[in-house]
Amino acid sequence: MGLIQLLIKDPPAFVILSVLLLYSVIFHELAHGWVAYKMGDPTAKWLGRLTLNPIKHLDPFGSLMLLIVGFGWAKPVPVNLGNIPADKRRKGLILVSSAGITANILCAFTAFLLLRLISPQPSGMIEQVLFLLARINIILAAFNLIPIPPLDGSKIFMGFAPESVSRALRQIEPFGFFIVIGLLFLGALNPVINFFQYIILTAISVFLP
DSSP states (O other), X not given: OOHHHHHHHOHHHHHHHHHHHHHHHHHHHHHHHHHHHHTTOOHHHHXXXXXXXXXXXXXXXXXXXXXXXXXXOBOXXXXXXXXXXXXXXXXXXXXXXXXXXXXXXXXXXXXXXHHHHHTTSOOXXXXXXXXXXXXXHHHHHHXXXXXXXXXXHHHHHHHHSOHHHXXXXXXXXXXXXXXXXXXXXXXXXXXXXXXXXXXXXXXXHHHOO
């Protein structure tokens, strides 16, 4: 269900879901910029993107998709790997690209941990919000693990792959967005997303059995 339909059907749920989605995506992008900054690239900081202010992160088309289909994205945080020392550039690509996914997994883990701590108490609304927060972040992490440019999974893969493979992925990157959108609407990515969700949930269950 898109957020427009949810707004009409259940306005309070619309507000809660919108805030959770918005800040889950913001944390994802903020993590990219923060790790890049720690590795020597101040681009995101110079452009004022190391902030939780949603206005700095909103993407018009991503917000529109959020309203229509219930899934969207924020404006990507700019990263210039050229600012990272040459001997650390491949490592930087891997760490910066995986930072957003890691942030989402940590958000999901924290939500599950809080859910575990408060579950004996009758706090139905809080439990629902925490469960929804965990689910949103797991989906975001799983989606971004897909190795199709411009998704983070492709850049993590580039960091480990031979240069010839990385070059091929860079060549399709200008069309990657349309490829991903098309595959999403066809449902072709659902098995991949479900597989990554299973891996993430399995990893979390190791620490929260």
